[in-house]
Amino acid sequence: MFNKFLYLYLLCVLGGCLLAGCRHRDPPLSARVELGQRLFFSTILSDQHTISCASCHNPKWAFADTTALPNGVRGLPTLRNAPGLFNLNRRAPYLSEGGVRTLEELIVAPLHDSLEMGSNLGHVVRRLWQDTLWLRLWLSTWDTLPSPYTFTTSLADFLRSLKSESSRADRFYRGNTAILTAQEREGAWLFTRPRLGCTRCHFGPDLTDNQFHNVGIAPKSADQGRFRLTGNASDKGKFKTPTLRNLRFTAPYMHDGSLKTLDEVFDHYASPSHPISPNDEIRQPVPLSPSEKRKIKAFLLALSDSDFVQRSVRLLSEK
Ligand code: HEC
Numbered sequence: 001m002f003n004k005f006l007y008l009y010l011l012c013v014l015g016g017c018l019l020a021g022c023r024h025r026d027p028p029l030s031a032r033v034e035l036g037q038r039l040f041f042s043t044i045l046s047d048q049h050t051i052s053c054a055s056c057h058n059p060k061w062a063f064a065d066t067t068a069l070p071n072g073v074r075g076l077p078t079l080r081n082a083p084g085l086f087n088l089n090r091r092a093p094y095l096s097e098g099g100v101r102t103l104e105e106l107i108v109a110p111l112h113d114s115l116e117m118g119s120n121l122g123h124v125v126r127r128l129w130q131d132t133l134w135l136r137l138w139l140s141t142w143d144t145l146p147s148p149y150t151f152t153t154s155l156a157d158f159l160r161s162l163k164s165e166s167s168r169a170d171r172f173y174r175g176n177t178a179i180l181t182a183q184e185r186e187g188a189w190l191f192t193r194p195r196l197g198c199t200r201c202h203f204g205p206d207l208t209d210n211q212f213h214n215v216g217i218a219p220k221s222a223d224q225g226r227f228r229l230t231g232n233a234s235d236k237g238k239f240k241t242p243t244l245r246n247l248r249f250t251a252p253y254m255h256d257g258s259l260k261t262l263d264e265v266f267d268h269y270a271s272p273s274h275p276i277s278p279n280d281e282i283r284q285p286v287p288l289s290p291s292e293k294r295k296i297k298a299f300l301l302a303l304s305d306s307d308f309v310q311r312s313v314r315l316l317s318e319k
């Protein structure tokens, strides 16, 4: 008799499930972003609880870092400079060689890298299970226990929420023509001159083609860039074109942080030190007069979004 009821009950549950759709529903985006934000600032992600994502991606610097190669969990420097994090939905494929297609996958990279957080996904998820505070947060957000899926989704949703689109230059292009100074406007005009060729690679809303180029930084480091991923000799020394937004906050520049100022970047383009690849790279040095440098610098700095940085710094107090 009891068994009959039990079977009936299970049948009803199964039937209900099939009708309602047994799939677990994701919580609203805002709740996932909030949880992702907490994870981003938490040291629970790193081996020995020493560093968080924000140790290398500081909200004060548009989520970049001010040292050329930041130190990871064991106090050793990373292989590359930490880039700013914003408008990431437009930046795939990720990392300097472009080996990662989605932000969900990307999260595994710093987590597992022994020079970064030196941990692993399974270990972090287990830790979250064992911590009553996180467990409570998880249940109230996801209505389920921490898992690799809910962990990577929350963090990736937080990363996607970082949008920087309110620099003075943005407002200029939206029609507020008085917001830029004459020098900044002249810099914007100069920047797009074919003679300089900057917009061959730096164009679009974030001033990047999201492609890979050799602009001559490679010989200074052993890092072979995209070659690491593809194994094609023609990819040696190619790195992803970075965005030129928020340069006021993200120095030092280039994949290895080897150039400290924008003037150093201009000087580099004026005398590129690379064995120039025969493909599409900087074939001719691009000398700029002092006045041209000042104007282009003024324009590039006007692409820095202090509202975004202020909003980001406020996240720190909410973490
Ligand atoms: C020890 C320093 C360090 C820590 C900690 C760290 N990162 Fe990074 N991050 C870097 C460096 C260096 C790069 C550039 C790597 C490259 O280009 O190959 C990077 C790149 C990225 C990128 C790629 C951006 C792009 O435009 O391609 C994202 C996104 C990112 N990190 C998110 C995170 C998240 C999320 C965490 C925490 C789970 C984290 N990072 C922890 C140093 C760090």
Ligand code: HEC
Pocket: 196, 197, 198, 199, 200, 201, 202, 212, 213, 214, 215, 217, 218, 239, 240, 241, 242, 243, 244, 247, 250, 252, 253, 254, 255, 256, 262, 265, 269, 280, 281, 282, 286, 296
């Ligand atoms: C052939 C493509 C190409 C052209 C042309 C080009 N760039 Fe770049 N730019 C890149 C790449 C790729 C990098 C990153 C190189 C690296 O990380 O080693 C870069 C980096 C930069 C950076 C540093 C950004 C950062 O956050 O590290 C600045 C500033 C910059 N370029 C400005 C310019 C200016 C100004 C011009 C014109 C004089 C120009 N670029 C022409 C591809 C190009």
